[in-house]
Amino acid sequence: MAGYGAAVHTGGVGSGDTVAVIGCGGVGxxxxxxxxxxxxxxxxxxxxxxxxxxxxxxxxATDTVNSRGTDPVEAVRALTGGHGADVVIDAVGRPETYHQAFSMRDLAGTLVQVGVPEPDMRIELPLLDLFARGGALKSSWYGDCLPSRDFPVLIDRYLSGRLDLDGFVTETIALDEVESAFDAMRDGRVLRSVVVL
Incomplete structure (x- = not known):
């Protein structure tokens, strides 16, 4: 729900919008x-x-950008006719990705941070840039979800084939495999591991 809600609720993504998502793990x-x-x-x-x-x-995703060898801000701007995205979702939660998300927004675009930062992380942005670019900077805690409202919608989408929840489960594991599952997640080998008892 965190990533889905970050787009739908916090970001307010609508028909015809351009969206960039930084970090393509389970939440992204x-x-x-x-x-x-x-x-x-x-x-x-x-x-x-x-x-x-x-x-x-x-x-x-309609387009992908591997930011290991490409400037992601320039790539997103190129894919959006030089304007930037209407909504940018930072699913990583690091100062570097926040800066990228801030810079790849269209003027008056929305930045949604759903990735959880470490307690000691800090961000510094020129105040003039905050003023001049306009738009909105939002944080999204659990996708601004209301379980009573949102879970029935997601269940309906899943049952009707419009949401591939099964695609998020990369592997099923036993309880004693949890530590290795965290290693696999950190290494990017899985989206999600589900414990089966």
């Missing part, structure tokens, strides 16, 4: 699925890992 790909479901015209996935970018296309 859920944001991609949410943006696609909300009618975004273009959904740009940004990540360092081609495996994650391949997964992003299955969830609705």
């Amino acid at each position: 790909n859920a944001a991609i699925a949410g943006a696609s479901a909300a009618g975004a015209r273009r959904v740009i996935a940004v990540d360092l890992d081609d495996r994650k970018l391949d997964a992003a296309t299955r969830f609705g």
